[in-house]
Amino acid sequence: MKTLSYRILLRKEPEGGYTVIVPSLPSCVTYGDTIEEAIEMAKEAIELYRELKGAW
Template sequence: MRLVNYRILFREEPEGGYTVIVPALPGCVTFGETVDEAIAMAREAVEVYIESLREKGEEVPAEEGHLEYRLTVEVPG
C-alpha cells in the first residue's frame, strides 16, 4: 500500500456549505455543510473513485510532478 496526496479545492456556496473538487480525479466532486464535513466527504469520494479505477484495471493518478500557480489579473469594473 502507498500513500498518495491529492489537492482539494473548496468553493463556498451562496446557500451554505462547500463544494469540493479533486482536480487530479476528473468528475470527483462532493459537498459538505462545514469545512470539516467537506474534507471527510472528499476523503470518501476519493476512496470510492480509486476503488472504481482499480476494479476497472485503470491506473490510479497521482499529482506528483504537477505545478501550481495562482494567477492574478485585473478585471475592468
C-alpha cells in the same frame, strides 16, 4: 501501505456549505455543510473513486 496525497479545492456555496473538487480525478466532486465535513467527504470520495477506477 503507500499514502497518496491529492489537492482539493473548496468552494463556498451561496446557499451554504462547500463544494469540493479533486482536480486530478475527473468528475470527483462532493459536498459538505462545513469545511471539516467537506474534507471528510473528499477523503471518502477519493477512496471510492480509486476503488471504482481500479475495478475497470
